Amino acid sequence: MKHHKLNRAAFDPDNISPEGSLGLLALGDIGFEAWRKAKGHIRNNENLIDGAKK
Amino acid sequence: MAQKNKLLLIGWDAADWDIIWPLVNAGKMPALKSLIARGTHGNISTMNPPYSPMLWTSVATGKTPDKHGVLGFIEVTPEGQSVRPVTTLSRKTRALWNIFHNQGMRSNLVGWWPSFPAEPINGYVISDRFQKTHMDPRLQTPMSPKSIHPWDKHEDFRGLRMFPFEITKAHLLPFVPQADKVDQDKHKGLNAIAKIVSENSSLHNAATRLLRTTEWDFMAVYYDMIDHFCHSFMKYHPPKHPGVDAQNHDIFKEAVTGAYLFQDMMLERTLKLVDDQTTIIVMSDHGFESGDKRILNMPKVQAAPSLEHRQFGMFVACGPNIKKNEKVYGLGIIDIGPTVLHHFGLPVGKDMDGHVNLDIFENPKPVQYIDSWDAVSGDFGELDNTQETDAFSDQQTMEQLIELGYVEKLDEKFEVAIRNTRIDLKHNLARVHMGKKDLAAAKEILLALLDEPQAKDYAPFYMDLIGISLKERNFEAALEYLQCVKTSGTEVKYNLDLTEAQILSDIGRPREALVLIEHLLQTDQTGPVWYRYGLLHYQLGALAQAKEAFENAIERDSQIPGYHAALAEVYLQLDDYEEAAEYALTSVELVKYFPKGHLLLGQALEKLGDLENAKVAFEMAAKLKPKEFPQAQQSIENLEQRIDLGIEYEDKVTNKHYDNQIVVVSGLPRSGTSLMMQMMDKAGVVALTDELREADVSNPKGYYEYEPVKALYKDNSWLDKAQNKSVKIVAPLLKYLDNKHRYKIIFMKRDLDEVVQSQQKMLGKSEATFPIKIYNQFQRLLASVAAWQKLAPGIEILYLDYKDVVAQPDKIAEQIQEFVGVPLDQEAMTQVVDPTLYRNKNKNSPQA
Numbered sequence: 077m078k079h080h081k082l083n084r085a086a087f088d089p090d091n092i093s094p095e096g097s098l099g100l101l102a103l104g105d106i107g108f109e110a111w112r113k114a115k116g117h118i119r120n121n122e123n124l125i126d127g128a129k130k
Numbered sequence: 131m132a133q134k135n136k137l138l139l140i141g142w143d144a145a146d147w148d149i150i151w152p153l154v155n156a157g158k159m160p161a162l163k164s165l166i167a168r169g170t171h172g173n174i175s176t177m178n179p180p181y182s183p184m185l186w187t188s189v190a191t192g193k194t195p196d197k198h199g200v201l202g203f204i205e206v207t208p209e210g211q212s213v214r215p216v217t218t219l220s221r222k223t224r225a226l227w228n229i230f231h232n233q234g235m236r237s238n239l240v241g242w243w244p245s246f247p248a249e250p251i252n253g254y255v256i257s258d259r260f261q262k263t264h265m266d267p268r269l270q271t272p273m274s275p276k277s278i279h280p281w282d283k284h285e286d287f288r289g290l291r292m293f294p295f296e297i298t299k300a301h302l303l304p305f306v307p308q309a310d311k312v313d314q315d316k317h318k319g320l321n322a323i324a325k326i327v328s329e330n331s332s333l334h335n336a337a338t339r340l341l342r343t344t345e346w347d348f349m350a351v352y353y354d355m356i357d358h359f360c361h362s363f364m365k366y367h368p369p370k371h372p373g374v375d376a377q378n379h380d381i382f383k384e385a386v387t388g389a390y391l392f393q394d395m396m397l398e399r400t401l402k403l404v405d406d407q408t409t410i411i412v413m414s415d416h417g418f419e420s421g422d423k424r425i426l427n428m429p430k431v432q433a434a435p436s437l438e439h440r441q442f443g444m445f446v447a448c449g450p451n452i453k454k455n456e457k458v459y460g461l462g463i464i465d466i467g468p469t470v471l472h473h474f475g476l477p478v479g480k481d482m483d484g485h486v487n488l489d490i491f492e493n494p495k496p497v498q499y500i501d502s503w504d505a506v507s508g509d510f511g512e513l514d515n516t517q518e519t520d521a522f523s524d525q526q527t528m529e530q531l532i533e534l535g536y537v538e539k540l541d542e543k544f545e546v547a548i549r550n551t552r553i554d555l556k557h558n559l560a561r562v563h564m565g566k567k568d569l570a571a572a573k574e575i576l577l578a579l580l581d582e583p584q585a586k587d588y589a590p591f592y593m594d595l596i597g598i599s600l601k602e603r604n605f606e607a608a609l610e611y612l613q614c615v616k617t618s619g620t621e622v623k624y625n626l627d628l629t630e631a632q633i634l635s636d637i638g639r640p641r642e643a644l645v646l647i648e649h650l651l652q653t654d655q656t657g658p659v660w661y662r663y664g665l666l667h668y669q670l671g672a673l674a675q676a677k678e679a680f681e682n683a684i685e686r687d688s689q690i691p692g693y694h695a696a697l698a699e700v701y702l703q704l705d706d707y708e709e710a711a712e713y714a715l716t717s718v719e720l721v722k723y724f725p726k727g728h729l730l731l732g733q734a735l736e737k738l739g740d741l742e743n744a745k746v747a748f749e750m751a752a753k754l755k756p757k758e759f760p761q762a763q764q765s766i767e768n769l770e771q772r773i774d775l776g777i778e779y780e781d782k783v784t785n786k787h788y789d790n791q792i793v794v795v796s797g798l799p800r801s802g803t804s805l806m807m808q809m810m811d812k813a814g815v816v817a818l819t820d821e822l823r824e825a826d827v828s829n830p831k832g833y834y835e836y837e838p839v840k841a842l843y844k845d846n847s848w849l850d851k852a853q854n855k856s857v858k859i860v861a862p863l864l865k866y867l868d869n870k871h872r873y874k875i876i877f878m879k880r881d882l883d884e885v886v887q888s889q890q891k892m893l894g895k896s897e898a899t900f901p902i903k904i905y906n907q908f909q910r911l912l913a914s915v916a917a918w919q920k921l922a923p924g925i926e927i928l929y930l931d932y933k934d935v936v937a938q939p940d941k942i943a944e945q946i947q948e949f950v951g952v953p954l955d956q957e958a959m960t961q962v963v964d965p966t967l968y969r970n971k972n973k974n975s976p977q978a
Contacts (some may be wrong), residue, residue: 095300102395104338
């Protein structure tokens with residue numbers, strides 16, 4: 077398994093993975109909300125794709 | 131209100147320098163490192179018992195739990211029908227934010243323990259219930275209306291709560307890189323991390339939101355992440371604990387470090403949201419054992435996990451009026467409240483137990499006082515305590531406290547849970563009184579607890595009563611309580627050998643105690659055991675062994691000031707004053723309010739010839755007004771004489787008369803003490819005697835004894851009666867003299883062979899058999915008297931040889947007058963001496 081580190085990556089709202097990171101959580105409200113938003117977008121997109129397939 | 135003097139108080143529960151320093155030095159905690167570099171840092175001492183809700187309430191009020199009312203993790207509801215986690219309503223006194231509210235200031239409070247139900251203050255309260263949610267994603271956790279103030283803003287914060295089920299691999303792996311190896315049916319570690327990280331993230335989200343969007347003067351944010359990680363994973367933290375299995379150690383060994391690093395990342399973000407005019411304090415309420423004292427199997431006592439809490443937490447402060455790159459000493463968590471009030475220029479309540487720590491301020495100002503903030507009328511943003519409170523029961527918090535082990539799983543019968551809680555809270559109150567050295571109040575509660583018909587375990591009460599009895603020097607009671615613990619059937623494995631050794635040592639049976647400790651050391655080589663081993667050797671005059679034992683204790687735990695002070699004392703006896711000064715200095719660096727450490731430092735510096743600094747050390751010891759106060763004062767007096775008069779005296783003999791001095795005639799039994807008492811009496815120094823023991827053939831002119839002397843080891847209060855008189859005290863009891871007096875000790879020496887022979891004769895034993903054991907004991911006793919006197923500033927000793935007294939009484943009388951410092955009737959003294967009474971001469975002595 078990949079060894080994850082606690083990184084202090086700069087906040088990049090356009091490049092957030094649905095997995096998130098401790099770096100994002102450490103940013104507090106902004107990081108957390110951006111992550112939730114990104115998760116939501118991705119989930120919506122997946123639902124849309126799933127819907128289209130059906 | 132203008133916000134030029136803002137203060138942000140950040141609580142990191144259980145953060146400990148022992149873990150922090152290696153990380154800071156490796157550059158892994160850059161945010162904290164920047165605060166340390168720009169501010170003041172040091173240890174902060176906790177209080178007894180070290181239970182977090184009590185401690186954080188003391189931080190916020192400057193008062194001890196007996197005054198603020200938060201006495202544990204849970205409490206019985208006002209109706210007495212149930213138990214619940216402690217609430218704001220448990221607090222009986224005003225907190226900082228209430229005072230600020232009254233003063234028109236704005237405060238933000240996040241996660242403070244306890245802060246639910248939220249108080250209606252100027253500002254925001256995100257209470258300690260805000261972040262509590264269900265582990266199960268299928269269950270809803272609505273926010274309680276009382277968990278946020280002002281409630282009409284709750285929608286702004288609702289979306290900031292993170293749920294444990296939102297935690298992903300990316301969040302877990304930094305703490306547990308081998309998370310895939312965890313058998314989650316057997317080990318709940320990953321669940322624990324999900325809960326801890328999500329809850330602390332929720333609080334951090336709320337804090338950052340408030341920092342970004344609100345105006346405030348005072349803000350306090352509390353995180354329990356480090357504490358909860360330590361309770362779950364410290365046992366796996368390096369170095370590997372021998373009792374932990376290798377696989378789990380390997381899997382979870384980075385968890386605690388991860389918590390500190392994540393906490394520092396959050397701090398980094400926080401620091402970016404405040405300006406450089408804001409004063410920042412980061413502090414913990416206690417430390418956490420990370421060495422030998424880690425506990426693998428928690429005993430079944432209330433709040434057992436707190437046994438892993440360490441006396442010292444961490445403190446860092448930084449701001450415009452905070453000293454830069456300095457270390458602060460002697461800070462206690464109780465001092466934070468008054469210090470914060472002082473920072474804002476507000477008066478400190480005289481009813482507060484803490485003090486303003488002026489040492490941290492660049493430009494300290496005089497402290498202002500008010501009788502009590504509780505006596506001030508007006509709006510303090512408080513709750514109405516009469517409101518209905520059943521709604522405050524909180525399942526999530528209770529479950530978490532149970533999971534962490536702070537609270538036992540509640541008995542199905544609620545009356546049992548209520549009874550146990552009530553008893554635990556009373557016991558906690560007794561321990562608070564013990565911490566405040568109010569032994570009478572503690573004892574009263576503990577004795578009442580012994581009368582509780584259905585307490586689940588009485589042993590903890592007996593253990594505390596042993597501690598109190600030892601402090602009161604009531605050894606019979608201590609032994610009795612020890613026996614009660616042994617027969618109580620408790621499941622808790624107390625270190626009774628250590629306790630018994632202490633009792634034996636205190637009642638003058640150090641050799642028996644030593645046997646116990648030597649046996650104990652075969653299985654337990656922790657600091658307290660080595661320390662006791664050292665004390666016993668010191669008591670027996672075995673300095674080399676004492677030194678080695680104290681060194682071992684320090685190696686196990688370098689943060690205990692008593693260990694360093696003990697080693698300093700040994701070095702003083704060994705005449706190695708530089709080492710003595712070094713260890714004494716370390717002891718007072720750990721705790722400023724440690725009078726004995728200052729006293730030892732002064733003694734070492736005096737011996738090194740640094741009289742100026744020695745005086746400073748003695749003055750500090752005196753200022754702290756402890757039991758060592760008289761010794762410190764006497765040391766200052768001695769030092770001033772030495773400086774002013776240029777006296778270079780050996781054995782501290784000044785020939786000065788002190789007001790109310792006590793002349794003690796001492797020596798081994800049968801060394802001529804009765805003769806000397808008679809001489810002093812005739813000389814004009816009245817003998818304190820009750821004449822209960824009549825003259826006999828061994829002492830035809832009487833014994834000059836005073837019955838209470840025999841019990842001096844447990845009661846020395848009668849010594850007041852001996853002022854300006856003479857009293858006979860045999861050598862083994864000298865160490866029990868009350869150090870508040872000045873003593874002139876006339877110590878009678880006599881050929882040891884003669885002493886032993888004389889005693890044999892007096893006891894009707896054969897003089898032909900020489901008791902070598904007694905002879906050796908006497909020799910050790912004489913050495914121990916010399917060692918004791920060396921560190922007792924109020925003691926001066928004149929050693930006189932019995933045969934010289936008999937042979938040249940006139941010369942001796944003159945010598946005594948000079949020593950006592952007042953004119954004596956020397957002629958009357960000499961007439962007392964009757965050479966015919968000098969029997970039992972050593973046949974081998976040249977003068978025999």
